Amino acid sequence: MIEAKNLGKVYTVKKKINFFRSEKEKVNAVKGLNLTIGEGEIVGLLGLNGAGKTTTIKMLSTLLNPSAGKITIDGLDAVKDAIKVKSMVNMIAGGERMLYWRLTGAQNLRYFGKLYGLSGGVLEDQIQNLLEEVGLTEASNTPVELYSKGMKQRLHIARGLINNPKYLFLDEPTLGLDAPVAKQLREMVKSLAKNQGKGILLTSHYLKEVEELCDRVYIIEKGSLILHDTPENITASVVKNYHVKIESSALSTSQQNRIKQSLTGCSIEFSEQGDSSEMQIIAPFDPTALIISVCIKESVAIQKLELKRPRLEDAILTLAKEKLA
Amino acid sequence: MKLLSILVAETIKSHQHNFHNKLIYFSLLIWPALLFVTSYYSFKPFNLSDSSPLSAYMDVDQITMFLLTGYLGYIFFWSLVQSAWGMSYERQAGTLELIFLTPVSRIVVMFSRAAGNLLEAVWLFTGFTLFVLVVTGNAGDIHWWNVPLGLGLLSVSAIVWGGFLNIVFLFSRDAGILFTIFEEPMQFFSGVRIPVLAFPLWGKMIALIFPLTYVLEIFRDLVLNGKGLVELAEQFIVLFGVLAFLAIVSAFLLKKAETHAKETGNMVLF
Ligand SMILES: Nc1ncnc2c1ncn2[C@@H]1O[C@H](COP(=O)(O)OP(=O)(O)OP(=O)(O)O)[C@@H](O)[C@H]1O
Ligand SMILES: [Mg+2]
Numbered sequence: 001m002i003e004a005k006n007l008g009k010v011y012t013v014k015k016k017i018n019f020f021r022s023e024k025e026k027v028n029a030v031k032g033l034n035l036t037i038g039e040g041e042i043v044g045l046l047g048l049n050g051a052g053k054t055t056t057i058k059m060l061s062t063l064l065n066p067s068a069g070k071i072t073i074d075g076l077d078a079v080k081d082a083i084k085v086k087s088m089v090n091m092i093a094g095g096e097r098m099l100y101w102r103l104t105g106a107q108n109l110r111y112f113g114k115l116y117g118l119s120g121g122v123l124e125d126q127i128q129n130l131l132e133e134v135g136l137t138e139a140s141n142t143p144v145e146l147y148s149k150g151m152k153q154r155l156h157i158a159r160g161l162i163n164n165p166k167y168l169f170l171d172e173p174t175l176g177l178d179a180p181v182a183k184q185l186r187e188m189v190k191s192l193a194k195n196q197g198k199g200i201l202l203t204s205h206y207l208k209e210v211e212e213l214c215d216r217v218y219i220i221e222k223g224s225l226i227l228h229d230t231p232e233n234i235t236a237s238v239v240k241n242y243h244v245k246i247e248s249s250a251l252s253t254s255q256q257n258r259i260k261q262s263l264t265g266c267s268i269e270f271s272e273q274g275d276s277s278e279m280q281i282i283a284p285f286d287p288t289a290l291i292i293s294v295c296i297k298e299s300v301a302i303q304k305l306e307l308k309r310p311r312l313e314d315a316i317l318t319l320a321k322e323k324l325a
Numbered sequence: 326m327k328l329l330s331i332l333v334a335e336t337i338k339s340h341q342h343n344f345h346n347k348l349i350y351f352s353l354l355i356w357p358a359l360l361f362v363t364s365y366y367s368f369k370p371f372n373l374s375d376s377s378p379l380s381a382y383m384d385v386d387q388i389t390m391f392l393l394t395g396y397l398g399y400i401f402f403w404s405l406v407q408s409a410w411g412m413s414y415e416r417q418a419g420t421l422e423l424i425f426l427t428p429v430s431r432i433v434v435m436f437s438r439a440a441g442n443l444l445e446a447v448w449l450f451t452g453f454t455l456f457v458l459v460v461t462g463n464a465g466d467i468h469w470w471n472v473p474l475g476l477g478l479l480s481v482s483a484i485v486w487g488g489f490l491n492i493v494f495l496f497s498r499d500a501g502i503l504f505t506i507f508e509e510p511m512q513f514f515s516g517v518r519i520p521v522l523a524f525p526l527w528g529k530m531i532a533l534i535f536p537l538t539y540v541l542e543i544f545r546d547l548v549l550n551g552k553g554l555v556e557l558a559e560q561f562i563v564l565f566g567v568l569a570f571l572a573i574v575s576a577f578l579l580k581k582a583e584t585h586a587k588e589t590g591n592m593v594l595f
Contacts, residue, residue, distance in 0.1 A: 011589065058590060063426060065587040086428040097419035103341050114334040115427040115434070117327065163427075 001074065002060065002167055002199060007033040008068030009055050009223075029055040030223040033069070037167060040197040042189065044204070044214035044231070046316065052223040053203040054093075057169045060201065061091040073167065087116060089167045092160035094175035096152060101145040105136050105155050108144060109162055116163040130158040133188070150181040157188065167199045168192065174206060182206075186213055207313040211235075217312075219319065226319070231312050238318050239310035244281040244288060247304040248295065251277045255298050262294045263287060276303065331433050336441035339408065343445065352407075354449040361396045361457075364518050365389065382522040390463055390549050393454050395517035397447075398541045401479050402515075404446030405439050405487030406507045412494035421495075425586065431579055432488075439487025443480060451476075468551035475547040478564075482540040485568045489575045495582045511535050516542070536571065539564045 009030040014022045030052040037043050045053050058064040060071060062082040071078035073085050100108055106127055113123045131140045134154035144152060153173065160168060170189065174182040186209060192198045204210050210217060211231045219227040219234070227234060251259075256270050259279070266283040281287055288307055295302055343349055368388055371377065383391060415421040424434060458464045490503075497503065512518065514528065515537035521529060532538045543560050546552040554561070585591075 055590070061426060063422060063587065064590055083428045086426065091426060093419075098423055100338065100342070100418075100420060103338065107337065107341060111334050111338055112423065112427065114330050115424060115429040117428070119330045159423075 001039065002035075002037040002071070002201075003073075004033060004035040004056075004060065004069065004071045006069035007035070007056070007059065007066050007071065009052070009059060009064065010067040028223055030059070030066075030220075033218075033220065033223070033225055035218055035225075037199040037201050039166070039199050040193050041215050042193045042200045042202060042213050044202050044210040044217040045220065046203070046207070046210060046217055047220040048320070050222075051220050053220070054171055055223075056220075057091060057171050057201065057203065060167075061089050061169055062086055063091075087163055088165060089169065090160045090163055090165040091169040091171065092156050092173055093171040094153060094156070094173055096149070099144050099152060099155060099159070102143055104141045104143055105131065105147070105151075105158075106140040108155060109158055112159055113162045118162070126162060126164070130161055133161075134158045135184075150177055153177055153181070153185070157185065161192075165198065167201075170200065170202045170204075172204055173202070174204060174209060182209070189213060207311070207316060211312040219316070221323065235310050235312050235315045238315040240284050241282050242284075242286050242310070243308040244279075244283070244291060245304075245306040245308070246279045246281070246291065246295075246302060248277055248279070249301040249303070250275050251300065255300065258298065259291075259294055263290060327430075328433055328437070331429065332437040332440055335434070335437040336444070339411075339438070339442045340445060342411070343442075350449070353446060354453055357396055357400045357450045358453055360399075360512075361392055364392050364396075368392075379519070379523060382520040384549075387466070387549060389457075389461055390466060391520075391545070392518060393457060394545050394548060395541060397450065397454050398479055398537055398544055399512055399515070399517045400450045401443065401447055401483040402486055402511065402537045403507065405442060405483055405490060406503065408439065408442035408446070408487060409490035409494045410504070412491055413498070416495070425583065431583065432576060435491045435575070435579065436484060436488035438491055439484045443483055443487065466549070468548055471547040471551060475544045478547075479540055479544055482536060482564065482568060485571050485575075486536050489571045492575050492578045492582065496578070511537060514538070536567050539567055 007030055008028075011027040011029055013025045013027055015025050016022045033052075033056065035043075035045075035056075045056060047053050055064065059066050060073075060078070062078050062085050065079055073088060076085050076088075078085050100111065103111065109127045109130065110123065113119075113126060118126060127140075128137075131137045134157050136151060136154055136158065139147065139151060144155065147155065157173070160170075173189070174185055177185065189200060189202070190213060193200050202210065202213060214231060217227075217229065217231050217234060218225060227238075229237070250272065251270065260268055263281065263283070266281050266287055269280045271278045271280075279291075281291060286307075288305070292302070292305075365388070374380075412421070415424070425431070458467060493503070510531075514524075514532045515521075515535045516532065517537075521532045521538055521542070524532060539560070543557055543564060546557055546560070
């Protein structure tokens with residue numbers, strides 16, 4: 001179990017005023033964050049650009065010391081016992097960096113494996129297994145500079161697993177990957193948690209991914225926690241409106257008025273398109289049953305009905321709007 | 326065991342990085358050989374008999390040997406300046422951060438990196454030196470039984486120097502300035518071409534800054550003058566003092582670099 005209590009990080013940045021003088025400025029990247037990651041659990045960390053996600057991940061992986069608060073990882077202190085903690089955790093970030101381009105995939109893994117104190121047959125087995133798991137066995141002796149983006153990302157994953165970490169931190173692991181590769185990666189992450197019992201923290205800008213993978217989600221803004229719940233609960237509590245779109249036969253003005261009257265409390269917009277018409281309904285409850293009965297009463301032929309279930313994405317957008325208002 | 330494993334890992338990594346194309350042989354052999362040849366022929370036109378001013382400080386008949394040993398030592402040290410330059414590459418590539426993500430002993434990585442780079446960087450020029458000795462008929466002037474000790478000393482000193490530089494490069498965004506300091510001035514002031522004794526006082530003071538100065542002096546005394554350990558005891562003590570100082574400063578700077586990085590998220594101090 002990873003437990004972060006009242007976690008804070010203040011960066012001090014030097015700002016140049018002129019050649020001789022510079023001014024120190026403090027950036028509160030993370031403030032009073034409480035967070036837990038259990039074994040076998042996938043936890044999401046969401047927030048807009050600059051919210052403090054990467055900073056949090058770097059503190060959890062002992063690359064940064066917190067300015068406030070405490071992180072314990074299975075009882076070990078992330079600052080005092082940093083070296084011990086390092087063999088229990090690993091971090092994977094997306095992108096083209098963080099690999100030796102002139103080394104082959106296998107050589108990259110071998111190098112990092114040795115830094116984790118592995119050697120001999122144990123290391124070689126681990127390398128072969130990981131390469132197979134991420135589907136790079138055939139490319140294992142190809143220099144990384146010849147890898148595609150997706151291959152590099154898969155090698156990142158293999159590198160992040162080389163020390164068989166108990167906890168894994170993923171900073172936007174699917175950034176820039178195309179759909180099938182990203183899907184494959186999601187399957188793998190799921191299996192790491194569910195079958196191997198690893199605790200995983202994930203940041204991502206793809207909310208569908210977070211919705212699919214995460215058991216719990218933390219939403220932070222400007223370094224502070226604003227919401228913590230399951231993706232379903234967040235969506236249900238934040239997005240109160242249902243969206244229904246209906247395409248039907250053409251409606252007369254009087255029909256439109258009667259429909260409006262029977263759907264009190266909802267907002268309806270009509271638009272005419274030749275001999276058909278479109279209704280957009282936003283309601284604080286699920287209005288499908290009601291609208292269908294009204295249409296039957298008015299003898300309106302429904303050609304298409306679309307109910308948009310609220311998604312995590314809508315929740316985030318709503319939250320962002322509320323902040324702006 | 327662990328140490329050996331890291332050493333091998335660093336050696337393979339540097340080999341893979343540096344021997345990417347054939348140009349490497351230019352910097353391993355042709356360039357140092359050219360340095361030697363140009364120095365040799367710049368001395369030629371001058372009076373190199375016993376009446377020359379240089380003869381007060383060295384055996385002028387030994388000028389070929391003197392320059393060869395000088396450049397051999399210089400290549401040992403200079404190659405590690407170049408290898409340390411790779412640290413700034415590792416920082417930009419983000420692999421440095423990954424090294425610090427692991428529980429490996431940082432000091433072991435820094436010095437293994439130097440050791441791993443050294444062997445590859447110097448074997449060609451060492452071979453060239455032997456070749457010149459034989460071809461010019463100077464092999465008889467060498468005190469061969471002292472050569473292993475001399476080369477061992479040169480290697481150990483170079484590795485301590487290289488580890489120190491690796492750590493210094495953790496701090497600097499611009500490697501350029503260090504190149505400027507170490508290329509020509511180190512060649513001149515360490516006594517690669519002209520004996521330090523021949524310098525004016527201010528020059529001797531500068532010479533003391535470069536660890537290569539101390540090593541070269543002992544190396545030449547061992548290999549060219551055949552002096553024994555007893556005769557050189559004092560020089561050895563000074564050299565080990567200098568190396569111990571470098572090692573202690575290295576350990577201190579490395580701690581400071583990681584602490585700073587954990588504070589600011591950045592290896593660069595400036
Ligand atoms: N090394 C640093 N020094 C100073 N300020 C920093 C440093 N790293 C990040 N910051 C600042 O801290 C804040 C949080 O940054 P962080 O990288 O954690 O955000 P993020 O949530 O990961 O954003 P993104 O989604 O863009 O990756 C930002 O205001 C950023 O400018
Ligand atoms: Mg980030």
